[in-house]
Amino acid sequence: xxxxxxxxxxxxxxxTIDNSVFPAEAVNxxxxxxxxxxxxxxxxxxxxxxxxxxSKIIKMGITSALISIKDAGISNPGAxxxxxxxxxxxxxxxxxxxxxxxxxxxxxxxxFMQSTYNTISSQIAIILKCFNYNSTYVHRGFSFESxxxxxxxxxxxxxAESALVGGIDEITENHFNVxxxxxxxxxxxxxxxxxxxxxxxxxxxxxxxxxxxLTRNKQASTYCELKGIKTVYKPATMDVxxxxxxxxxxxxxxxAHNIDLIITGMNGDQQGDAVYDEICQTMFDTKAVAGxxxxxxxxxxxxxxxxxxxxxxxxxxxxxxxxxxxxFRPNTIQNILLHNHVEGKQHSIMxxxxx
Amino acid sequence: xxxxxxxxxxxxxxxxxxxxxDTFLSLSQGRSGLGxxxxxxxxxxxxxxxxxxxxxNSELAAMLGITDQQGYTRTTLxxxxxxxxAVASAQITDMNxxxxxxxxxxxxxxxxxxxxxxxDYLKLKKPNSxxxxxxxxxxxxxxxxxxxxxxxxxxxxxxxSSAANAMLLGARLIQNGTxxxxxxxxxxxxxxxxxxxxxxxxILDPDPCKPFDQNRKGIxxxxxxxxxxxxxxxxxxxxxRIICELSGWGNACEAFHQTASSPDGNGAxxxxxxxxDMSGLKPADITYINAxxxxxxxxxxxxxxxxxxxxxxxxxxxxSTKAFTGHTTSAAGVVESIxxxxxxxNRMIFPxxxxxxxxxxxxxxxxxxxxTNIEQKHxxxxxxxxxxxxTALIFSKF
Numbered sequence: 001x002x003x004x005x006x007x008x009x010x011x012x013x014x015x016t017i018d019n020s021v022f023p024a025e026a027v028n029x030x031x032x033x034x035x036x037x038x039x040x041x042x043x044x045x046x047x048x049x050x051x052x053x054x055s056k057i058i059k060m061g062i063t064s065a066l067i068s069i070k071d072a073g074i075s076n077p078g079a080x081x082x083x084x085x086x087x088x089x090x091x092x093x094x095x096x097x098x099x100x101x102x103x104x105x106x107x108x109x110x111x112f113m114q115s116t117y118n119t120i121s122s123q124i125a126i127i128l129k130c131f132n133y134n135s136t137y138v139h140r141g142f143s144f145e146s147x148x149x150x151x152x153x154x155x156x157x158x159x160a161e162s163a164l165v166g167g168i169d170e171i172t173e174n175h176f177n178v179x180x181x182x183x184x185x186x187x188x189x190x191x192x193x194x195x196x197x198x199x200x201x202x203x204x205x206x207x208x209x210x211x212x213x214l215t216r217n218k219q220a221s222t223y224c225e226l227k228g229i230k231t232v233y234k235p236a237t238m239d240v241x242x243x244x245x246x247x248x249x250x251x252x253x254x255x256a257h258n259i260d261l262i263i264t265g266m267n268g269d270q271q272g273d274a275v276y277d278e279i280c281q282t283m284f285d286t287k288a289v290a291g292x293x294x295x296x297x298x299x300x301x302x303x304x305x306x307x308x309x310x311x312x313x314x315x316x317x318x319x320x321x322x323x324x325x326x327x328f329r330p331n332t333i334q335n336i337l338l339h340n341h342v343e344g345k346q347h348s349i350m351x352x353x354x355x
Numbered sequence: 356x357x358x359x360x361x362x363x364x365x366x367x368x369x370x371x372x373x374x375x376x377d378t379f380l381s382l383s384q385g386r387s388g389l390g391x392x393x394x395x396x397x398x399x400x401x402x403x404x405x406x407x408x409x410x411x412n413s414e415l416a417a418m419l420g421i422t423d424q425q426g427y428t429r430t431t432l433x434x435x436x437x438x439x440x441a442v443a444s445a446q447i448t449d450m451n452x453x454x455x456x457x458x459x460x461x462x463x464x465x466x467x468x469x470x471x472x473x474x475d476y477l478k479l480k481k482p483n484s485x486x487x488x489x490x491x492x493x494x495x496x497x498x499x500x501x502x503x504x505x506x507x508x509x510x511x512x513x514x515x516s517s518a519a520n521a522m523l524l525g526a527r528l529i530q531n532g533t534x535x536x537x538x539x540x541x542x543x544x545x546x547x548x549x550x551x552x553x554x555x556x557x558i559l560d561p562d563p564c565k566p567f568d569q570n571r572k573g574i575x576x577x578x579x580x581x582x583x584x585x586x587x588x589x590x591x592x593x594x595x596r597i598i599c600e601l602s603g604w605g606n607a608c609e610a611f612h613q614t615a616s617s618p619d620g621n622g623a624x625x626x627x628x629x630x631x632d633m634s635g636l637k638p639a640d641i642t643y644i645n646a647x648x649x650x651x652x653x654x655x656x657x658x659x660x661x662x663x664x665x666x667x668x669x670x671x672x673x674x675s676t677k678a679f680t681g682h683t684t685s686a687a688g689v690v691e692s693i694x695x696x697x698x699x700x701n702r703m704i705f706p707x708x709x710x711x712x713x714x715x716x717x718x719x720x721x722x723x724x725x726x727t728n729i730e731q732k733h734x735x736x737x738x739x740x741x742x743x744x745x746t747a748l749i750f751s752k753f
Contacts, residue, residue: 138490142510157527
């Protein structure tokens with residue numbers, strides 16, 4: 001049974017909201033963390049009365065979801081499934097700080113209601129009046145991957161003809177400051193477009209909201225086929241990851257030779273990027289390699305942005321110059337392998353094909 | 356119909372017991388876990404009742420043989436206790452003998468520590484071992500590391516239906532052949548954060564909660580963890596290990612309101628209907644429903660209508676066991692599934708405590724006293740979350 005990506009909605013630190021332009025001019029934010037380019041107005045997507053009460057991530061989530069299903073020409077998806085590493089950070093911080101600052105008084109229930117991780121998937125369901133399957137995954141670098149796995153399974157077991165699947169995370173100033181203590185981030189503002197050129201310790205955090213409408217049948221709006229996905233948790237060696245890649249290829253009757261482009265989650269962190277280099281050298285030595293985190297930054301569901309890039313490359317048969325890391329753009333791009341990892345712990349591999 | 360899914364192990368910890376035998380004893384003796392909060396310093400401590408696990412973090416760590424508690428949130432400690440029991444009861448000796456996944460559910464994550472240390476991080480720039488335990492996945496990864504699982508692991512968060520959704524994903528991934536065995540369930544500890552959250556929504560009952568009672572006033576929060584071991588038809592090769600069958604599941608979104616249920620219980624109805632349809636059972640085949648039954652004005656009448664709409668004229672035995680365990684939020688789906696299974700195995704219906712007067716809008720009352728010698732072939736457990744994330748699971752006798 002096949003699964004197709006037939007609609008996309010992408011709000012990111014790039015000008016990705018308009019699906020008819022690819023590639024758009026790349027944006028350098030020259031900042032400590034990348035923030036999404038918001039739509040000029042949410043009015044076209046969300047009732048302004050509702051919108052006033054919603055935080056940025058919820059508005060981005062709803063809007064990109066609505067763009068995605070419109071792109072696919074679907075009004076009532078068979079499932080709504082989201083992945084988010086940290087959920088509604090802003091509402092959570094507001095509620096937590098009010099509690100700490102006022103000794104558990106003056107608490108705002110709206111912040112609490114909207115702090116739960118499933119807020120976005122349920123808000124989308126409320127807006128669409130969609131009573132179908134609905135779930136949310138919250139597992140670091142597996143959040144979006146779990147949502148995709150769930151959706152593919154639902155569609156294969158013929159429960160759903162289509163599924164709306166999203167990866168959403170937001171960064172706030174406080175969150176950046178707290179996570180800075182972990183030493184994962186660069187300490188000076190960075191030209192994100194040059195992220196791959198100066199490898200050092202740390203990377204640039206980002207955010208984004210990317211929704212895909214998956215369909216069981218190919219249609220005019222289809223971008224590509226999503227052939228499969230695998231995840232590996234804390235692999236002892238890179239051989240384990242290589243083994244998973246081979247298995248995914250074999251399940252689809254392909255070999256490394258059939259892959260035209262590797263898209264990796266490289267993020268400029270020396271140690272983390274060495275992992276991708278090792279895989280590419282051992283399995284795909286002669287192949288072109290592209291990256292995407294110079295456009296979106298690092299976050300738990302950044303692989304959704306990677307999938308956005310892969311789907312567009314397959315649809316338009318064009319690789320943005322800014323995304324090519326190694327090698328030359330192949331003439332025809334039939335198969336793409338997307339490999340992402342977060343801090344070396346959560347590895348995911350997706351296989352995409354041109355339709 | 357898909358391949359059959361079996362429960363081959365169970366483990367639980369909550370205010371009414373640190374394992375399956377203790378839990379069963381409390382349920383059959385009508386012993387509630389409600390009391391004043393001891394482990395958390397909150398201004399509400401004298402106004403609310405909670406169902407707190409009666410062990411400090413150090414005591415839980417000692418039970419687990421953990422000498423260095425650094426980086427272990429209460430969420431994780433509870434998860435480890437319950438998951439250890441589940442794995443042992445399924446007689447698993449080699450975790451990686453067959454492809455095994457781990458799907459855990461959680462919403463408050465490491466908030467129990469974040470609410471203590473957040474300003475240390477933010478204002479004093481002073482990190483500690485809990486700075487990376489804030490998110491929901493931390494406890495799941497601690498479990499995976501403990502059991503040596505490197506394949507499919509994930510964390511579900513659909514608020515109070517989280518654990519039920521973790522179990523149904525596990526079941527489906529076994530059905531489609533992705534996995535052979537899954538440790539599925541959930542964990543949640545009490546935090547000041549969500550005590551204040553539910554309090555700000557004005558849905559906490561200062562007294563013992565009275566689900567399905569005309570005079571119900573709200574929720575008592577609880578904490579706990581539960582895990583089941585799910586396996587596919589290969590389990591039939593050794594049927595002595597099989598506890599019961601997970602024969603149906605249904606997930607539906609009510610799409611009504613972020614925190615309220617619709618008056619007619621449309622989402623609850625859909626979830627139960629889907630689970631029934633999948634199992635191929637008729638409404639009359641269900642002997643017992645462990646209701647979500649939070650004790651709020653809104654939930655119980657909504658869920659009650661849904662039950663009537665689906666099951667009338669013959670309403671199964673219904674009880675909410677939340678007056679025993681409190682509302683264990685993200686863990687509720689698995690805690691109450693295990694309670695339902697224990698009732699089915701022991702031919703008992705555990706009572707809906709504190710019930711005196713039937714809800715005016717409803718035509719049925721819950722079971723208010725322990726019933727024994729009740730043969731139950733199929734039982735249904737409901738779990739509903741914020742945002743209308745509703746899930747029903749059906750367990751069948753094997």
